Amino acid sequence: MSEAPSTASVCYRHPDRETMLRCSRCDRPICTSCMNDAVVGHHCPDCVKEGRRSQRPARTAFGGSRAGQLGYVTTAIVAINALVMIASAVVGGPRAIAGSGFLGLLGTGTPLTDAGEVLGYATYGGEIHGVAEGEWYRLVTAMFLHYGAVHLLLNMMLVAQLGRYLEAQLGPLRFAALYLLAGFGGNVAAYVFQAPNQPSAGASTATFGLIAAVLVVNRRLLRDPGPILSLLVTNLIFTFTIPFISIAGHLGGLAIGGATVAALAYPRLPRRSLKQALGCTAILLLLIAAAVVRTQNLFT
Template structure:
């Protein structure tokens, strides 16, 4: 997220891990508990102990198709979809639509950006989150003005979002994205100047960074590529002016917490732990928003 005016972690490093027997280009540290063939998150089927490959599940069911209870699941327990990047494409589409709308009518950005409390000469009114416009915490996540800012965020969304959506499943991935973005907006609202306008998907993108690091560690991938990429982005965050570092930090912390809950939740209490991690971060986010609103009103 920027202040308004105005290596890809794909697990492809030479880590020495075996490749999935169904997807040779994907390294993995997980094997089928029955046949011991290496399997990637897309091929993992939750079993009573560990994970099984789709073939072993079909053999165990005695039919050509796995029963509902044994259908392939992602590492986080989500359903495996035919298009593993559908939500990412939708998010890209929303960001693009808002970007084009802002380019066509620049004044539209004044109604979408994140601002605590400020006087807008165009309307002659004091507006902002503190004035009850809480929707700005969300709309700012999808708003961009500068072309470079938009392009960089969308490239990051595509590179990071696709693998995460595939590993977590659509619902969990969308929850991660939105919760991280809201956390970034809340920290910006709390710490930035009341009349400082900020916008961009960077808070949510940094949440994807954090969750990707957690996922790679869970799968025992080589962590050096994602760590290097994250360090570079943090250096840019704190080294360049005009960047809302609060959104990056808030999104990153939220992404790590939610991502950890998603991929490390015990199978017996998976849903409760995953929902709980999201609710916990949202509760803290709400508390920050209420605190800042009380300070400004």
Template sequence: MTQPSDDPAATGVPTCYRHPGRETWIRCQRCNRPICPDCMRDAAVGFQCPHCVHKANQGSRQNRAMYGGERSADPRLTSYVLIGINAVIWLVITATGGARSRLADVFALAPTGLCALDDGSGRYYPSVNDQATCAMLPTTTWHAGVADGAWWQLITSVFTHVEIWHIAMNMFALFLFGPALEGIIGRTRFLAVYLLAGLGGSVMVLYLSNENGSTVGASGALFGLLGALLVTANKARLNSQWLVQNLMLGVIVTVVGWQAISWQGHLGGFLGGAAAAGIIAYAPKGNRSLIQWGGLAALTIGLVWLALVRIVQLG
């Protein structure tokens, strides 16, 4: 005579794959293996086994960028979008008169307003510093500056180009350096670094450039990308020789063409990008995202405050 078995598996009853002696009718939603109450893990729908949860967590960690945030599925995408924005603005400026385009005057970074002659010569009345007086003079146009309330120029100038060689060189540099940095820090942090570098360059222009001049171009933001790449490479102890070489090349070009190139924007952009990347790369892992975004917000506030101080001085 055969005694009945106490083993659920022997009677055809499903048992936990990790605890064979435990009867269960619950299955993992991912792998469909039977799991007992001790092995059940809450999921969005139903329950999962510990093995599937572990695999999902591993995949999640692999999808994280080096310094937090989600890794970009395509690190080139943001750079392509930025290149597209710059190209569209350049095309509109070219179609509306190039150097004489009103849009170029509106978007370019000018510390103070100018009362310029309409003959395209670039001449202006240095003694006229307000729109009302300029309106009384014949064949003149008032070009507002940041000190006159054109605050948007701090950012729009970073996306503005007039000469084709200028946009071609800058967009090629963005194509080279942008995807490399986005691949390291992720999309949102990359965009934050780019914009803060551009803002840093604009603030430096306000302080060190000719008050009656104007500045356009993404060069400051691009020097910021170089600064950010140097900081992140140094933090990760990677070989940064090619970055130093490109930085030295940029410095040489800036020095040689200092009369036509905004070294102020380059310097401010480099410092702004390096500072933003330093906040991202050196933030402690505990509460990393909170510290990073808090630090970037503080940097933004600091740059805006510096701009406001200079605007008051210029006014």
């Protein structure tokens, strides 16, 4: 006696498996290994992939991508500063780590810090150096240089703590723009308001900007600003009481960080990204203009 042929459908991805299930979107037969639970029925793997391609990526309240939750930019900033500190110690010796400055906790200057710190106009090594002499890169490189391990550690603790929060809220690109503009702004303020031969360096310009940014972001999200206000007050006390700290750099970073995050946090749809880009560009141009005016005034 012969058996009657089976009339059951087979999975379109596994022809050896009979099934009574079908994709609720394309109606193709699928087995239990291929089915994906949906609001109504089940979807096959191909329909799930198609749905993901057509789905808009999730965005934060400020338009940033959810990739910011991974903290890649924050991690990169800490790593770059640590590597630069190692390089500074290699060329400057052990005293680049500690042994001078406030309570002996700071490191000495090294050829690397000499080449990249904020310096308006001065002579060392028998040559004239400084931003006014055309070394404009100092306004950027100074935010990645530190005078010793303690200086580095204090700044990187703030970057790690505040950076992860802000990067998750703003997204990687917006957070990177905030950090770089705050650091650059603090360095420009140091160049404009300090004596031309007074050097300064460190990520403090950027970290003060991050403190201001958390205040603005929390206000925008209607969150309690209490803890970050305490942190701000503590850092301001240190700024005005501990010697050898660039007051202009810290306050400049604070102001530019606040202005930058306001340009990122308050624009609304439509064209939010364009408005944010224009706001950041305007801040950058104003800083460049301030540095140019300072340079001209040094020679008049």
